[in-house]
Amino acid sequence: MIETLVASIVLFTLATFLGVELIHRVPSTLHTPLMSGANAISGITVVGALIVAGAGYGWISQVLGFFAIVFAMVNVVGGYMVTDRMLNMFKRKPGGTN
Amino acid sequence: MIETLVASIVLFTLATFLGVELIHRVPSTLHTPLMSGANAISGITVVGALIVAGAGYGWISQVLGFFAIVFAMVNVVGGYMVTDRMLNMFKRKPGGTN
Amino acid sequence: MAPAVAQLLYLLAAVCFILGLKWLSSPATAVRGVRLSSIGMVLAIAVTLFDRTILSYGTIIAGLAVGGAIGLWGAKTVKMTSMPQMVALLNGLGGGASLVVGSAEFLKSELLGEVLPVDVSITIQIALIIGAITLTGSLIAWAKLQEVMTGRAITFPLQKTVNALLFAAAVGLSAYQVSVPESVLWPFYVTAGVALLLGVLLVIPIGGADMPVVISLLNSYSGIAAAMTGFVIRNEVLIIAGALVGSSGIILSQIMCKAMNRSLANVLFGAFGATATQSLKSAEGLTVRQTTADDVAVQLAYAQSVIVVPGYGLAVAQAQHVVRELADLVEKKGGTVKYAIHPVAGRMPGHMNVLLAEANVPYDKLLDMDAINAEFERTDLVMVIGANDVVNPAARTDPASPIYGMPILNADQARSIIVLKRGMGAGFAGIENELFFNPKTAMLFGDAKKSITQLVSELKAL
Amino acid sequence: MAPAVAQLLYLLAAVCFILGLKWLSSPATAVRGVRLSSIGMVLAIAVTLFDRTILSYGTIIAGLAVGGAIGLWGAKTVKMTSMPQMVALLNGLGGGASLVVGSAEFLKSELLGEVLPVDVSITIQIALIIGAITLTGSLIAWAKLQEVMTGRAITFPLQKTVNALLFAAAVGLSAYQVSVPESVLWPFYVTAGVALLLGVLLVIPIGGADMPVVISLLNSYSGIAAAMTGFVIRNEVLIIAGALVGSSGIILSQIMCKAMNRSLANVLFGAFGATATQSLKSAEGLTVRQTTADDVAVQLAYAQSVIVVPGYGLAVAQAQHVVRELADLVEKKGGTVKYAIHPVAGRMPGHMNVLLAEANVPYDKLLDMDAINAEFERTDLVMVIGANDVVNPAARTDPASPIYGMPILNADQARSIIVLKRGMGAGFAGIENELFFNPKTAMLFGDAKKSITQLVSELKAL
Amino acid sequence: MRIGVPRETAAGERRVALVPSAVARLGKLGLELLVEEGAGTAAHVADAEYSAAGARLVPAGRAAAEADVLLGVQAPSDAQVGAMREGAALVALLQPAGASALLDRLSGRRVTAFAMELVPRTTKAQSMDVLSSQATVAGYQAVLFGASHLARLLPMLTTAAGTIPPGKAFVVGAGVAGLQAIATARRLGAVVSAFDVRPVVKEQVQSLGASFLDVEAVAAEAAGGYAGALDEAQQARVHAAVAGHIKDMDLVITTAQIPGRKAPRVVSAAMVASMRPGSVIVDLAADSGGNCELSRPDEVVVAHGVTILGPTNLPSTVSHHASVMYSKNVLTFLEYVIKDGALAVDLEDPIQGPMCVTHAGQVRYGR
């Protein structure tokens, strides 16, 4: 048990460093889309929700699981869609050399 | 068994991404020190060597372990020292504002 | 599905998130980034559905359908200008999901009479607290942005102390919960309640303009909550994705603060100190919109037509050479740059000509007022550099103004206007300029030469 | 030590490596980076020593002592100019260590008659092959750099085919080894032999000047080998550190290639294609040293005194404005910049004055030959920008030269000389310039304006 | 309504009041344009261009007699005034300060006369501001004029025949003409410094890349952005600072003016004597008393080896462009005062009011 905890901590640490390094200089126009995209990723709790809801431990799990799934799914679907819409606002102009 | 393998693969993947993100724009003067520093880190096999040599499975392990430790230690100690020496070459000049 | 395969597929999903985030931070790859990241999400959900022995698909299908539909509808109908509050709302729901999942695991164990391992208990408590704070904090942020409640900072005496006490209470109760083996439920409910309250209290003292930073930070929190959920149910993709969002969200908050020339601490707790935010309001209470060099750089990179309006400030800053360099860069990126020279720009006849000739700006790019005024409305971006009176609409509209009747450059008709000046100082005529308060206008404050030098390096980096 | 504690300490070591690498890539933090990384290494070694039930400390202590001593001695005595080959040698030893560890694990299992799990077998084979290639490849790189063997590319017919066959053989034998459960040793030895040979063959066709890239790539390999060893002995810090080095090494190789304006493929397999390397040799067979903008930028950032020698090429490139910008930057970083104006630089009397005045270079920074010639020997860096005849030492030394007797700028007396021109074109007098072949001189080829623009952005990024 | 453009009669005057492009613009307003033959010759505008623009060419001297509005660069001759119709209007540089006789004569003929130099220096009236436009030309030409009289080169030149250090130019009075002089001298490569009594000017001087000669506690800013006179203590400090500065100068351009007064004396004879032989002073204030003690209007004075020029009508030497700018100013003014094809005189108007010097038989100037 403690072994998996440590393994989880290792993963968490590495991913944290990776998150720090991934984001460098973001033009402020991208701040909101980036935030929104990251937010959609945090909807990954949907996986947890699925597991809880699917485990079938009785009505509490069912009900809570249902709400968790709904919340997380709104977050995921809404998040990605919204991000995409925002990004569609700036399409590359033609003719640039970069 | 296979579980730990997968866990190792996960770690390997994350660390690989992290390695890619860590190095961005390196002035060419730092190329050699950086290479040398990274090389010193790859001397981490010394840990493997220690485990092999310390396990005490008979003379083959002992002999091979000894050589592995020597090789790896040369790599580690030499690598760090050499890097340090190279970096000492450029000390900041006084008076600059950066 | 074999667990190993599932784990490897989860890893793939995590890689999608990693690359997705990375690509999202550059304009050229951002669209690709969202797509990839969403593929990762679909993958993660699919793996979960197939992997675990899901007993009751009913609830799940219903949940997915309802949640997906709401998300879709929300995203389709929200107005472009309401994006920030939309993100706040979504983020709150994400936090809420973590809160619910944590609660469910906790309640399940209590109901089944299981004794959870200590580490799981701890992480459940963390998921709970962070999820709750994220939920209510995000809702407050939404309310502030949607102007359901006042955008102003709400403070009351001893606010920091209260917050600290509440936080201590939540942590203490959690610790108690974890350490007491028998089944007690009240600390759980109280902890949840305190954390929900804390979310509200932490956000209300922050001004509406700073909400994006808060949302980004809460987003980071909800990532951490997700990671904690991962600890609880021993799921790697949750841990990785959660940690990624957790750390990148903090970095993003910092970048956003830096772009506003503030520190994160100042944003979060600024309302308690002296409110040193400079007043950039006109006499009629209008406020100007401030912008940053990297933002202007992106606009320049995507603008097809740019007009530079130089004024006396350009001369004072001696920015003629850097302006030329900036224009060259914009043209290299595919835009066109022209210079609109007002007859009385500067302080002597031909002042702008002298400067721009020194910087070797080709003469055919210098257009006088009559030649260029009709072009403004077809122009993507106008950069007003140290000019003031010559673009003051009061000359057209306000008969009481000392400059009434002077023909001006129609900078206000462009699609977007950037004004570079040091502060809100007036020009030669000593009067206020309503152009600066135009909703299309953004101000880039600072010495013109410094600002443009910054623009040049930002533009090069794009 | 509890395994969990050991693992957390390993994680700490890994974090040291991560930050160490990150810091190593910027001049300001590099020293800190090595220190931290070495602390991580000490930590990892210590944890290993205390954690595992080490049975025979004798060998270990001896090994550590001997290895450490050799490393120390080597690092202290190596000459600064031999650094690249030193790194090659160290890297080879690292690869060797992986090879040996892999072999030991393999032999141990064979001797004990254990059946290794498939994944362990596979990773042992990978560690073996990569370790072997790294070992011999690095040794060849060392030999080329040390000029023990020729630095030229060594090619023979069907070289690529042979390499491919050998590689296939190694992989095939490994696969056989893994799939056959009974104890056979010969495939192991053959695989090792083939891999060692492959290391030699892969590196000999690469020219001596490209060795740094090869070393960096082999360094990346040795990282991967270490990671594989980690898979074998199930050790996380080995995996993480190995993977880090593996990926960052490849990135570094690519950066190095980019700095040489080549692709990695071209470096590795270039010798087989047309050897299109331009000949930059003087009539007497001397070669020039080429440099890159980022390198010059670092020199500029650290130079205390810089003299710019402008010539006709500056005028042709119309680089006067960017030169001024560059000089401003250098001065901001704490250096001084002066301009040495030769009486006949350019193509008309006062040509340089016209240009530099246009760029608003202050007059007191323009020094004529008599005023500045004594200063060169006290100068850290001379930047010769599109000048040629006016810095040609033949005017002092070669009575047969058409410019013999013309006083020249003593650029050759400076501590370091950078020449910016498009290629090896001659100047007005049409003669070769031995200054370009001076060991202190590095050439930055390209249009002067482009080169300097690049220098400016590199210098800003530092 | 008829607008008359005469051939200038003042000695040395090469400008013309209206150029063909302005003639065409006025023609579109339904006005009739009379242009005297040869009116534009000295400004390099041919008669044919005027006819092409829609003007009627009339023999010399006829414009005054036929026009309802007579234009001019300089004041009309007595003959022209005599020929003018009663109640006609006149627009020109009348120099009303020293011209009471002219004003009397004009009011005697009930002429409505507008003096172009009296246009208020407000933002709105800038495009009618002939003082600014002509001062621009004067500032530019003063430098060319001075530089071509200089026995030295202005730009720095490093050549095989030695290094020529950059010339030093000093501009006194950084108004419109002074700033243009600074810019022009800088273009030619000189190291330029300037002095003015209005402290706001310092930043303007620096914005042109020149340095400002700071004199402690000197400030004489009067209404309308003009300078005022200095008190004695200030004068003494200025004198000391300029004396210390001017002796190293190669080219000095003085443009200092105080409206309604004699030009301030900034450069004394002793200062001239301290300068290097071969240096040049161009005094643009020569005809209002001179900023330099030794300058004489329209004369070339050589004293202590220093050449002192006192040109009084530099704009006229750049006749074409000076006319183009003058014409643009006059055109804007006419478009402002002509409503529906007729002169709409409004003495309460903030621009017309101050400019109108005689009207309905009254001399308004100075009242």
Place this chain on the structure above:
Amino acid sequence: MRIGVPRETAAGERRVALVPSAVARLGKLGLELLVEEGAGTAAHVADAEYSAAGARLVPAGRAAAEADVLLGVQAPSDAQVGAMREGAALVALLQPAGASALLDRLSGRRVTAFAMELVPRTTKAQSMDVLSSQATVAGYQAVLFGASHLARLLPMLTTAAGTIPPGKAFVVGAGVAGLQAIATARRLGAVVSAFDVRPVVKEQVQSLGASFLDVEAVAAEAAGGYAGALDEAQQARVHAAVAGHIKDMDLVITTAQIPGRKAPRVVSAAMVASMRPGSVIVDLAADSGGNCELSRPDEVVVAHGVTILGPTNLPSTVSHHASVMYSKNVLTFLEYVIKDGALAVDLEDPIQGPMCVTHAGQVRYGR
């Protein structure tokens, strides 16, 4: 050995052959310097400066009689030649091509005469190259001279009185003087174009920010970096191209020369007629036949409204700096030919040889 510096006798010559700094340098070599009183006055160098530098002042006319080496800017007068000592040396601009009488007289007095204009245009001799140094001054001054005669402004100016477009300048012949003219016109804000028959010059013109008038298949590069004459077909193409280009020009500076020949005729009368009135042509080749058909040496010709100037000695108008540069050239030459305090004439020397026009009673020029 005595070096003599006379006061120049040629009309309009304001330069002096040696300035005090060079006097001091030669004094250090142990030479005796004789300077005629007032020799430097026109170049703004006082007698006192010469004495301070170690020269002995002698009355006008005495330098020729007393000197072992007589310097000069222009050729000496007959009287001066007559006064010279037998076997003395002379260093000046002798214009040997049209001066056989002078050369005969000099050889008659066994004078060793060096013509400064014959210094070879090699890298080594650049610091003695008076053609380059004086052409530099001429190119600069030609633009100032032309611009101040122009009825237009050169720089672009956007003002409340309208926008003045930038003036267009055209430089024919981009040798030393031409390039300097280009640079100076560019400084003043003109849009500059240039034409030359030597194709290498194109890049040099562009390196100064000006454009080059390309004429197909025209190239006449002769030995020593000089131009050669064009054949008829080339000439016709050049004529067509220049005619098409010149009609829009405001300021034309011509500097085309072919060594040893009449200056090429580039600008015809018809071209002048096609130009706008008020434009200006400065013909620096006026005294060797003129690049412009209508130019006359040292006259101001106005034709078709175009002012054509043919100054023959522009360097002299910038007397001080032209003298400084000339003096530096002469100094370098003297340091080159004087060994151990005596003239070391070596007719085989690659620099002295071509320059020496008379020696030991022989006229060497043209042999």
